[in-house]
Amino acid sequence: QKEVEQNSGPLSVPEGAIASLNCTYSDRVSQSFFWYRQYSGKSPELIMSIYSNGDKEDGRFTAQLNKASQYVSLLIRDSQPSDSATYLCAVTNTGFQKLVFGTGTRLLVSP
Amino acid sequence: GAVVSQHPSWVICKSGTSVKIECRSLDFQATTMFWYRQFPKQSLMLMATSNEGSKATYEQGVEKDKFLINHASLTLSTLTVTSAHPEDSSFYICSARVGQRGTYEQYFGPGTRLTVT
Numbered sequence: 001q002k003e004v005e006q007n008s009g010p011l012s013v014p015e016g017a018i019a020s021l022n023c024t025y026s027d028r029v030s031q032s033f034f035w036y037r038q039y040s041g042k043s044p045e046l047i048m049s050i051y052s053n054g055d056k057e058d059g060r061f062t063a064q065l066n067k068a069s070q071y072v073s074l075l076i077r078d079s080q081p082s083d084s085a086t087y088l089c090a091v092t093n094t095g096f097q098k099l100v101f102g103t104g105t106r107l108l109v110s111p
Numbered sequence: 112g113a114v115v116s117q118h119p120s121w122v123i124c125k126s127g128t129s130v131k132i133e134c135r136s137l138d139f140q141a142t143t144m145f146w147y148r149q150f151p152k153q154s155l156m157l158m159a160t161s162n163e164g165s166k167a168t169y170e171q172g173v174e175k176d177k178f179l180i181n182h183a184s185l186t187l188s189t190l191t192v193t194s195a196h197p198e199d200s201s202f203y204i205c206s207a208r209v210g211q212r213g214t215y216e217q218y219f220g221p222g223t224r225l226t227v228t
Binding site: 036 | 112145154155157160202204213214215216217218219220221222
């Protein structure tokens with residue numbers, strides 16, 4: 001079983017729609033959770049971090065964490081073509097020895 | 112967010128030579144930095160964890176004598192690819208950890224594209 005699992009996609013949504021990206025993790029002691037966006041040929045960019053159960057909103061982005069279900073998601077409202085990228089889910093423990101990444105979900109937003 | 116820079120952004124070198132890549136935290140001090148490698152259309156692969164003032168911790172399968180890491184200050188870590196070969200051609204990305212225990216975040220540099228001819 002992979003430590004962090006994501007659907008590879010592509011996830012295709014029309015412009016203006018809500019994109020929903022999901023991630024599950026296997027290590028119950030995971031404490032910190034992150035979403036990164038990576039455009040082709042570029043390095044990852046941190047867009048959301050979440051540490052406790054519930055929702056965290058930042059602009060058009062909402063991260064949701066459910067530690068009991070070992071599930072974290074990212075919602076992108078009013079999706080734009082510029083949101084088209086690969087979204088990486090990453091988790092770590094309290095000591096932050098290192099991040100464990102999922103393989104990423106490719107999002108395509110069509111005009 | 113915190114800013115991490117890398118230099119050079121791209122480099123071409125001949126087989127057998129060594130290449131040094133610098134990673135700097137610009138607006139914060141980073142006691143811990145990380146080095147990754149990414150091949151086209153593949154996932155990020157953690158190579159090593161670099162701690163200021165101590166030896167780097169390498170991931171399994173990464174040759175520490177080939178990929179030399181020096182974290183000499185709180186704002187600079189370097190990766191030297193020694194005796195580079197074409198199979199070392201890749202996208203090398205550093206990152207730095209910032210924040211406090213329990214709420215750390217990790218920010219990536221823009222990456223260095225290495226081509227070995």
